[in-house]
Amino acid sequence: MNINTMRATILIILLAFMVTPVAASVYYTSSAPQIITKGDTFTISGTSAKNGMVTIWIIGRNYFDTFTATPDRFGNFSATLKPTTTEKFSSGQYAVLLQDPGASGTMEIEPGTDSSGNLTIMNRGKIIERIGARQDLKGNVQPVVAKLMDAAKIQNVDDTFLPEYFFVEEPSVQFDNLISVSTIHLPDQITGERIAITGTTNMGPENSLRAQVYNRNTNALITSNTLPVVAGNHINRWTYELNDPGLPQGEYYITVGWTKSNQAGTGLAKFTVKDPTHTTQTPLPFSGIEKEIPRDDVSTLLFLTISGVLILILIVFAVGKK
Incomplete structure:
Protein backbone atom coordinates (compact mmCIF):
# COMPACT_ATOMS: atom_id res chain seq x y z
CA MET A 1 0.00 0.00 0.00
CA GLU A 170 -47.22 10.09 41.57
CA PRO A 171 -45.59 8.83 44.79
CA SER A 172 -47.56 5.97 46.30
CA VAL A 173 -47.43 3.60 49.27
CA GLN A 174 -49.06 0.16 49.50
CA PHE A 175 -49.57 -2.21 52.44
CA ASP A 176 -48.89 -5.96 52.46
CA ASN A 177 -51.41 -8.51 53.78
CA LEU A 178 -54.56 -6.41 53.65
CA ILE A 179 -57.49 -8.59 54.74
CA SER A 180 -59.84 -6.42 52.70
CA VAL A 181 -58.82 -3.84 50.12
CA SER A 182 -62.19 -2.11 50.38
CA THR A 183 -61.97 -1.68 54.17
CA ILE A 184 -58.13 -1.31 54.15
CA HIS A 185 -57.95 -3.54 57.23
CA LEU A 186 -54.77 -5.34 58.31
CA PRO A 187 -54.65 -8.57 60.36
CA ASP A 188 -55.25 -8.20 64.10
CA GLN A 189 -52.30 -7.62 66.42
CA ILE A 190 -51.87 -8.92 69.97
CA THR A 191 -51.20 -6.55 72.85
CA GLY A 192 -47.88 -7.20 74.58
CA GLU A 193 -46.28 -8.47 71.37
CA ARG A 194 -44.07 -6.88 68.73
CA ILE A 195 -45.90 -5.25 65.84
CA ALA A 196 -44.53 -5.46 62.28
CA ILE A 197 -46.29 -3.93 59.27
CA THR A 198 -44.71 -4.01 55.80
CA GLY A 199 -45.45 -2.69 52.35
CA THR A 200 -44.13 -1.40 49.03
CA THR A 201 -43.58 1.97 47.36
CA ASN A 202 -42.64 3.31 43.95
CA MET A 203 -40.34 5.90 45.56
CA GLY A 204 -36.57 5.55 45.27
CA PRO A 205 -34.21 4.53 48.12
CA GLU A 206 -32.97 8.11 48.48
CA ASN A 207 -36.36 8.96 50.00
CA SER A 208 -37.63 8.49 53.55
CA LEU A 209 -41.15 7.68 54.70
CA ARG A 210 -42.99 8.84 57.81
CA ALA A 211 -45.14 6.28 59.69
CA GLN A 212 -47.70 7.55 62.18
CA VAL A 213 -50.07 5.46 64.31
CA TYR A 214 -53.34 6.99 65.55
CA ASN A 215 -56.11 5.88 67.89
CA ARG A 216 -59.22 5.41 65.73
CA ASN A 217 -61.62 6.50 68.46
CA THR A 218 -59.87 9.74 69.44
CA ASN A 219 -57.60 10.42 66.39
CA ALA A 220 -54.80 10.99 68.91
CA LEU A 221 -51.27 10.43 67.58
CA ILE A 222 -49.77 7.47 69.44
CA THR A 223 -46.32 7.12 67.84
CA SER A 224 -44.33 8.36 64.85
CA ASN A 225 -41.26 6.93 63.10
CA THR A 226 -39.10 7.64 60.04
CA LEU A 227 -38.73 4.62 57.74
CA PRO A 228 -36.06 4.01 55.09
CA VAL A 229 -37.02 2.91 51.60
CA VAL A 230 -35.16 -0.33 50.82
CA ALA A 231 -34.35 -1.17 47.22
CA GLY A 232 -36.03 -4.38 46.02
CA ASN A 233 -35.60 -6.60 42.99
CA HIS A 234 -38.80 -5.46 41.32
CA ILE A 235 -40.27 -2.89 43.68
CA ASN A 236 -38.95 -1.01 46.69
CA ARG A 237 -40.07 -1.91 50.21
CA TRP A 238 -40.56 -0.46 53.70
CA THR A 239 -41.07 -1.94 57.18
CA TYR A 240 -42.67 -0.46 60.29
CA GLU A 241 -41.78 -2.15 63.59
CA LEU A 242 -42.85 -1.49 67.18
CA ASN A 243 -41.09 -3.67 69.72
CA ASP A 244 -42.95 -5.38 72.55
CA PRO A 245 -45.06 -4.58 74.47
CA GLY A 246 -46.51 -3.14 71.26
CA LEU A 247 -49.77 -1.26 71.76
CA PRO A 248 -52.63 -1.47 74.28
CA GLN A 249 -55.86 -3.16 73.27
CA GLY A 250 -57.86 -0.94 70.93
CA GLU A 251 -58.63 0.24 67.39
CA TYR A 252 -55.88 1.98 65.43
CA TYR A 253 -54.92 3.23 61.99
CA ILE A 254 -51.48 3.82 60.49
CA THR A 255 -50.41 6.29 57.79
CA VAL A 256 -47.18 5.84 55.83
CA GLY A 257 -46.19 8.67 53.51
CA TRP A 258 -43.50 10.64 51.81
CA THR A 259 -41.62 12.91 54.23
CA LYS A 260 -41.48 15.66 51.58
CA SER A 261 -45.25 15.98 51.28
CA ASN A 262 -48.30 15.72 53.52
CA GLN A 263 -50.60 15.15 50.55
CA ALA A 264 -48.92 13.04 47.87
CA GLY A 265 -47.78 9.48 48.37
CA THR A 266 -49.52 8.61 51.64
CA GLY A 267 -51.14 5.24 52.37
CA LEU A 268 -53.53 4.39 55.23
CA ALA A 269 -54.60 1.10 56.83
CA LYS A 270 -56.57 0.07 59.91
CA PHE A 271 -55.80 -2.63 62.46
CA THR A 272 -57.09 -3.91 65.80
CA VAL A 273 -55.00 -4.81 68.84
CA LYS A 274 -56.62 -7.58 70.90
CA ASP A 275 -56.13 -9.07 74.36
CA PRO A 276 -54.82 -12.65 73.92
CA THR A 277 -57.02 -13.86 76.83
CA HIS A 278 -60.20 -12.75 75.05
CA THR A 279 -60.03 -15.04 72.08
CA THR A 280 -63.15 -16.51 70.58
CA GLN A 281 -63.55 -20.26 71.20
CA THR A 282 -65.19 -22.53 68.69
CA PRO A 283 -68.39 -24.00 70.30
CA LEU A 284 -68.19 -27.72 71.13
CA PRO A 285 -70.90 -30.08 69.81
CA PHE A 286 -73.92 -30.45 72.19
CA SER A 287 -73.50 -33.58 74.36
CA GLY A 288 -76.85 -33.71 76.23
CA ILE A 289 -79.20 -36.68 76.55
CA GLU A 290 -81.06 -35.72 73.40
CA LYS A 291 -78.98 -37.46 70.89
CA GLU A 292 -79.76 -38.82 67.49
CA ILE A 293 -79.66 -42.61 67.49
CA PRO A 294 -77.63 -44.10 64.68
CA ARG A 295 -79.64 -45.94 62.04
CA ASP A 296 -77.84 -49.23 62.71
CA ASP A 297 -78.78 -49.04 66.42
CA VAL A 298 -82.47 -48.55 65.51
CA SER A 299 -82.48 -51.70 63.40
CA THR A 300 -80.88 -53.70 66.20
CA LEU A 301 -83.39 -52.43 68.78
CA LEU A 302 -86.32 -53.26 66.48
CA PHE A 303 -84.99 -56.79 65.93
CA LEU A 304 -84.57 -57.40 69.66
CA THR A 305 -88.08 -56.06 70.40
CA ILE A 306 -89.74 -58.33 67.81
CA SER A 307 -87.72 -61.29 69.00
CA GLY A 308 -88.78 -60.67 72.60
CA VAL A 309 -92.47 -60.44 71.62
CA LEU A 310 -92.25 -63.72 69.66
CA ILE A 311 -90.58 -65.46 72.60
CA LEU A 312 -93.29 -64.16 74.94
CA ILE A 313 -96.04 -65.45 72.61
CA LEU A 314 -94.41 -68.89 72.48
CA ILE A 315 -94.19 -69.02 76.26
CA VAL A 316 -97.86 -68.08 76.66
CA PHE A 317 -98.88 -70.63 74.03
CA ALA A 318 -96.88 -73.38 75.77
CA VAL A 319 -98.38 -72.64 79.16
CA GLY A 320 -101.92 -72.56 77.77
CA LYS A 321 -101.45 -75.88 76.06
CA LYS A 322 -100.57 -77.55 79.38
Whole structure:
Protein backbone atom coordinates (compact mmCIF):
# COMPACT_ATOMS: atom_id res chain seq x y z
CA MET A 1 0.00 0.00 0.00
CA ASN A 2 1.49 3.40 -1.02
CA ILE A 3 1.63 6.35 1.34
CA ASN A 4 -1.21 8.27 -0.35
CA THR A 5 -3.55 5.28 -0.15
CA MET A 6 -2.62 4.78 3.53
CA ARG A 7 -3.32 8.44 4.32
CA ALA A 8 -6.70 8.28 2.59
CA THR A 9 -7.61 5.12 4.51
CA ILE A 10 -6.64 6.67 7.84
CA LEU A 11 -8.63 9.82 7.01
CA ILE A 12 -11.74 7.77 6.18
CA ILE A 13 -11.42 5.81 9.43
CA LEU A 14 -11.03 9.03 11.46
CA LEU A 15 -14.02 10.64 9.78
CA ALA A 16 -16.14 7.56 10.37
CA PHE A 17 -15.13 7.61 14.05
CA MET A 18 -15.82 11.33 14.42
CA VAL A 19 -19.33 11.17 13.04
CA THR A 20 -20.31 8.21 15.18
CA PRO A 21 -23.34 9.42 17.16
CA VAL A 22 -23.48 9.35 20.92
CA ALA A 23 -24.19 5.87 22.31
CA ALA A 24 -26.11 6.78 25.42
CA SER A 25 -28.17 5.12 28.07
CA VAL A 26 -30.60 6.60 30.59
CA TYR A 27 -30.23 5.57 34.23
CA TYR A 28 -32.53 6.57 37.05
CA THR A 29 -33.56 5.43 40.50
CA SER A 30 -36.99 3.85 40.47
CA SER A 31 -38.99 0.83 41.54
CA ALA A 32 -39.66 -0.45 38.03
CA PRO A 33 -37.94 -0.19 34.65
CA GLN A 34 -38.68 3.01 32.72
CA ILE A 35 -40.66 4.52 35.60
CA ILE A 36 -39.64 7.33 37.92
CA THR A 37 -41.60 8.89 40.73
CA LYS A 38 -42.09 12.60 41.17
CA GLY A 39 -39.43 13.76 43.60
CA ASP A 40 -36.93 11.01 42.70
CA THR A 41 -33.39 11.92 41.66
CA PHE A 42 -33.07 11.42 37.89
CA THR A 43 -29.65 10.76 36.36
CA ILE A 44 -28.96 10.68 32.62
CA SER A 45 -25.62 9.33 31.43
CA GLY A 46 -24.02 8.32 28.17
CA THR A 47 -20.84 7.18 26.47
CA SER A 48 -18.91 7.63 23.19
CA ALA A 49 -19.73 11.33 22.88
CA LYS A 50 -16.64 12.10 20.75
CA ASN A 51 -17.98 15.16 18.94
CA GLY A 52 -18.07 17.60 21.82
CA MET A 53 -20.80 18.91 24.07
CA VAL A 54 -24.20 17.16 23.88
CA THR A 55 -27.65 18.64 24.40
CA ILE A 56 -30.27 16.83 26.46
CA TRP A 57 -33.94 17.46 25.69
CA ILE A 58 -36.66 16.48 28.19
CA ILE A 59 -40.22 16.66 26.92
CA GLY A 60 -43.41 15.63 28.70
CA ARG A 61 -46.85 16.78 29.80
CA ASN A 62 -46.62 20.54 30.38
CA TYR A 63 -42.83 20.22 30.45
CA PHE A 64 -40.12 21.20 27.96
CA ASP A 65 -36.48 21.79 28.86
CA THR A 66 -32.99 21.49 27.36
CA PHE A 67 -29.54 21.63 28.91
CA THR A 68 -26.03 20.64 27.91
CA ALA A 69 -23.47 18.15 29.22
CA THR A 70 -19.75 18.15 28.52
CA PRO A 71 -18.17 14.71 28.02
CA ASP A 72 -14.81 13.78 29.51
CA ARG A 73 -11.86 12.80 27.33
CA PHE A 74 -13.29 9.29 27.04
CA GLY A 75 -16.65 10.56 25.78
CA ASN A 76 -18.55 9.79 28.99
CA PHE A 77 -21.02 12.31 30.37
CA SER A 78 -23.65 12.53 33.09
CA ALA A 79 -26.33 14.97 34.21
CA THR A 80 -28.56 14.78 37.28
CA LEU A 81 -31.97 16.31 37.84
CA LYS A 82 -32.61 17.08 41.50
CA PRO A 83 -35.86 16.20 43.31
CA THR A 84 -36.82 19.89 43.19
CA THR A 85 -36.96 19.51 39.40
CA THR A 86 -38.72 16.14 39.13
CA GLU A 87 -41.35 17.33 41.61
CA LYS A 88 -42.57 19.57 38.77
CA PHE A 89 -43.17 16.62 36.45
CA SER A 90 -46.74 15.59 35.69
CA SER A 91 -47.91 11.99 35.48
CA GLY A 92 -47.52 10.47 32.02
CA GLN A 93 -44.98 9.66 29.35
CA TYR A 94 -41.75 11.66 28.98
CA ALA A 95 -38.99 11.58 26.39
CA VAL A 96 -35.27 12.16 26.89
CA LEU A 97 -33.43 12.97 23.65
CA LEU A 98 -29.64 13.07 23.53
CA GLN A 99 -28.47 15.34 20.72
CA ASP A 100 -25.00 14.80 19.28
CA PRO A 101 -23.54 17.67 17.21
CA GLY A 102 -21.95 15.39 14.64
CA ALA A 103 -18.60 15.95 12.95
CA SER A 104 -19.10 19.71 12.76
CA GLY A 105 -19.14 19.95 16.54
CA THR A 106 -21.93 22.53 16.26
CA MET A 107 -25.63 22.10 17.00
CA GLU A 108 -27.70 23.13 14.01
CA ILE A 109 -31.03 22.15 15.60
CA GLU A 110 -31.97 24.18 18.69
CA PRO A 111 -35.03 24.98 20.81
CA GLY A 112 -36.58 28.41 20.58
CA THR A 113 -39.68 30.53 21.07
CA ASP A 114 -41.70 32.71 18.72
CA SER A 115 -42.99 36.23 19.33
CA SER A 116 -45.95 34.79 21.28
CA GLY A 117 -43.73 32.79 23.60
CA ASN A 118 -44.69 29.46 22.06
CA LEU A 119 -42.11 26.69 21.76
CA THR A 120 -40.38 26.14 18.42
CA ILE A 121 -37.67 24.04 16.80
CA MET A 122 -35.02 26.06 14.97
CA ASN A 123 -32.37 25.31 12.36
CA ARG A 124 -29.46 27.78 12.64
CA GLY A 125 -31.76 30.36 14.19
CA LYS A 126 -34.65 29.90 11.74
CA ILE A 127 -37.97 28.43 12.89
CA ILE A 128 -38.73 25.15 11.13
CA GLU A 129 -41.40 23.69 13.45
CA ARG A 130 -43.89 25.20 15.88
CA ILE A 131 -44.63 23.04 18.93
CA GLY A 132 -47.07 25.35 20.68
CA ALA A 133 -47.56 26.54 24.24
CA ARG A 134 -45.76 24.66 27.00
CA GLN A 135 -48.99 24.16 28.94
CA ASP A 136 -50.56 22.52 25.89
CA LEU A 137 -48.02 19.72 25.69
CA LYS A 138 -49.85 16.39 26.10
CA GLY A 139 -48.94 13.10 27.65
CA ASN A 140 -48.19 11.66 24.19
CA VAL A 141 -44.73 13.03 23.35
CA GLN A 142 -44.26 10.99 20.17
CA PRO A 143 -45.29 13.79 17.74
CA VAL A 144 -42.72 16.22 19.17
CA VAL A 145 -40.00 13.56 19.10
CA ALA A 146 -40.87 12.82 15.47
CA LYS A 147 -40.41 16.51 14.57
CA LEU A 148 -36.92 16.52 16.09
CA MET A 149 -35.98 13.29 14.33
CA ASP A 150 -37.18 14.76 11.01
CA ALA A 151 -35.19 17.95 11.65
CA ALA A 152 -32.02 15.89 11.88
CA LYS A 153 -32.64 14.66 8.31
CA ILE A 154 -32.54 18.16 6.80
CA GLN A 155 -29.77 18.68 4.24
CA ASN A 156 -26.48 19.95 5.72
CA VAL A 157 -27.61 19.04 9.26
CA ASP A 158 -25.34 16.44 10.86
CA ASP A 159 -26.94 16.45 14.32
CA THR A 160 -28.25 13.12 15.53
CA PHE A 161 -30.91 12.39 18.15
CA LEU A 162 -31.19 9.32 20.37
CA PRO A 163 -34.61 9.13 22.08
CA GLU A 164 -35.39 7.26 25.29
CA TYR A 165 -38.76 7.10 27.03
CA PHE A 166 -39.93 6.82 30.63
CA PHE A 167 -43.11 7.29 32.62
CA VAL A 168 -43.66 9.53 35.62
CA GLU A 169 -45.88 8.40 38.48
CA GLU A 170 -47.22 10.09 41.57
CA PRO A 171 -45.59 8.83 44.79
CA SER A 172 -47.56 5.97 46.30
CA VAL A 173 -47.43 3.60 49.27
CA GLN A 174 -49.06 0.16 49.50
CA PHE A 175 -49.57 -2.21 52.44
CA ASP A 176 -48.89 -5.96 52.46
CA ASN A 177 -51.41 -8.51 53.78
CA LEU A 178 -54.56 -6.41 53.65
CA ILE A 179 -57.49 -8.59 54.74
CA SER A 180 -59.84 -6.42 52.70
CA VAL A 181 -58.82 -3.84 50.12
CA SER A 182 -62.19 -2.11 50.38
CA THR A 183 -61.97 -1.68 54.17
CA ILE A 184 -58.13 -1.31 54.15
CA HIS A 185 -57.95 -3.54 57.23
CA LEU A 186 -54.77 -5.34 58.31
CA PRO A 187 -54.65 -8.57 60.36
CA ASP A 188 -55.25 -8.20 64.10
CA GLN A 189 -52.30 -7.62 66.42
CA ILE A 190 -51.87 -8.92 69.97
CA THR A 191 -51.20 -6.55 72.85
CA GLY A 192 -47.88 -7.20 74.58
CA GLU A 193 -46.28 -8.47 71.37
CA ARG A 194 -44.07 -6.88 68.73
CA ILE A 195 -45.90 -5.25 65.84
CA ALA A 196 -44.53 -5.46 62.28
CA ILE A 197 -46.29 -3.93 59.27
CA THR A 198 -44.71 -4.01 55.80
CA GLY A 199 -45.45 -2.69 52.35
CA THR A 200 -44.13 -1.40 49.03
CA THR A 201 -43.58 1.97 47.36
CA ASN A 202 -42.64 3.31 43.95
CA MET A 203 -40.34 5.90 45.56
CA GLY A 204 -36.57 5.55 45.27
CA PRO A 205 -34.21 4.53 48.12
CA GLU A 206 -32.97 8.11 48.48
CA ASN A 207 -36.36 8.96 50.00
CA SER A 208 -37.63 8.49 53.55
CA LEU A 209 -41.15 7.68 54.70
CA ARG A 210 -42.99 8.84 57.81
CA ALA A 211 -45.14 6.28 59.69
CA GLN A 212 -47.70 7.55 62.18
CA VAL A 213 -50.07 5.46 64.31
CA TYR A 214 -53.34 6.99 65.55
CA ASN A 215 -56.11 5.88 67.89
CA ARG A 216 -59.22 5.41 65.73
CA ASN A 217 -61.62 6.50 68.46
CA THR A 218 -59.87 9.74 69.44
CA ASN A 219 -57.60 10.42 66.39
CA ALA A 220 -54.80 10.99 68.91
CA LEU A 221 -51.27 10.43 67.58
CA ILE A 222 -49.77 7.47 69.44
CA THR A 223 -46.32 7.12 67.84
CA SER A 224 -44.33 8.36 64.85
CA ASN A 225 -41.26 6.93 63.10
CA THR A 226 -39.10 7.64 60.04
CA LEU A 227 -38.73 4.62 57.74
CA PRO A 228 -36.06 4.01 55.09
CA VAL A 229 -37.02 2.91 51.60
CA VAL A 230 -35.16 -0.33 50.82
CA ALA A 231 -34.35 -1.17 47.22
CA GLY A 232 -36.03 -4.38 46.02
CA ASN A 233 -35.60 -6.60 42.99
CA HIS A 234 -38.80 -5.46 41.32
CA ILE A 235 -40.27 -2.89 43.68
CA ASN A 236 -38.95 -1.01 46.69
CA ARG A 237 -40.07 -1.91 50.21
CA TRP A 238 -40.56 -0.46 53.70
CA THR A 239 -41.07 -1.94 57.18
CA TYR A 240 -42.67 -0.46 60.29
CA GLU A 241 -41.78 -2.15 63.59
CA LEU A 242 -42.85 -1.49 67.18
CA ASN A 243 -41.09 -3.67 69.72
CA ASP A 244 -42.95 -5.38 72.55
CA PRO A 245 -45.06 -4.58 74.47
CA GLY A 246 -46.51 -3.14 71.26
CA LEU A 247 -49.77 -1.26 71.76
CA PRO A 248 -52.63 -1.47 74.28
CA GLN A 249 -55.86 -3.16 73.27
CA GLY A 250 -57.86 -0.94 70.93
CA GLU A 251 -58.63 0.24 67.39
CA TYR A 252 -55.88 1.98 65.43
CA TYR A 253 -54.92 3.23 61.99
CA ILE A 254 -51.48 3.82 60.49
CA THR A 255 -50.41 6.29 57.79
CA VAL A 256 -47.18 5.84 55.83
CA GLY A 257 -46.19 8.67 53.51
CA TRP A 258 -43.50 10.64 51.81
CA THR A 259 -41.62 12.91 54.23
CA LYS A 260 -41.48 15.66 51.58
CA SER A 261 -45.25 15.98 51.28
CA ASN A 262 -48.30 15.72 53.52
CA GLN A 263 -50.60 15.15 50.55
CA ALA A 264 -48.92 13.04 47.87
CA GLY A 265 -47.78 9.48 48.37
CA THR A 266 -49.52 8.61 51.64
CA GLY A 267 -51.14 5.24 52.37
CA LEU A 268 -53.53 4.39 55.23
CA ALA A 269 -54.60 1.10 56.83
CA LYS A 270 -56.57 0.07 59.91
CA PHE A 271 -55.80 -2.63 62.46
CA THR A 272 -57.09 -3.91 65.80
CA VAL A 273 -55.00 -4.81 68.84
CA LYS A 274 -56.62 -7.58 70.90
CA ASP A 275 -56.13 -9.07 74.36
CA PRO A 276 -54.82 -12.65 73.92
CA THR A 277 -57.02 -13.86 76.83
CA HIS A 278 -60.20 -12.75 75.05
CA THR A 279 -60.03 -15.04 72.08
CA THR A 280 -63.15 -16.51 70.58
CA GLN A 281 -63.55 -20.26 71.20
CA THR A 282 -65.19 -22.53 68.69
CA PRO A 283 -68.39 -24.00 70.30
CA LEU A 284 -68.19 -27.72 71.13
CA PRO A 285 -70.90 -30.08 69.81
CA PHE A 286 -73.92 -30.45 72.19
CA SER A 287 -73.50 -33.58 74.36
CA GLY A 288 -76.85 -33.71 76.23
CA ILE A 289 -79.20 -36.68 76.55
CA GLU A 290 -81.06 -35.72 73.40
CA LYS A 291 -78.98 -37.46 70.89
CA GLU A 292 -79.76 -38.82 67.49
CA ILE A 293 -79.66 -42.61 67.49
CA PRO A 294 -77.63 -44.10 64.68
CA ARG A 295 -79.64 -45.94 62.04
CA ASP A 296 -77.84 -49.23 62.71
CA ASP A 297 -78.78 -49.04 66.42
CA VAL A 298 -82.47 -48.55 65.51
CA SER A 299 -82.48 -51.70 63.40
CA THR A 300 -80.88 -53.70 66.20
CA LEU A 301 -83.39 -52.43 68.78
CA LEU A 302 -86.32 -53.26 66.48
CA PHE A 303 -84.99 -56.79 65.93
CA LEU A 304 -84.57 -57.40 69.66
CA THR A 305 -88.08 -56.06 70.40
CA ILE A 306 -89.74 -58.33 67.81
CA SER A 307 -87.72 -61.29 69.00
CA GLY A 308 -88.78 -60.67 72.60
CA VAL A 309 -92.47 -60.44 71.62
CA LEU A 310 -92.25 -63.72 69.66
CA ILE A 311 -90.58 -65.46 72.60
CA LEU A 312 -93.29 -64.16 74.94
CA ILE A 313 -96.04 -65.45 72.61
CA LEU A 314 -94.41 -68.89 72.48
CA ILE A 315 -94.19 -69.02 76.26
CA VAL A 316 -97.86 -68.08 76.66
CA PHE A 317 -98.88 -70.63 74.03
CA ALA A 318 -96.88 -73.38 75.77
CA VAL A 319 -98.38 -72.64 79.16
CA GLY A 320 -101.92 -72.56 77.77
CA LYS A 321 -101.45 -75.88 76.06
CA LYS A 322 -100.57 -77.55 79.38
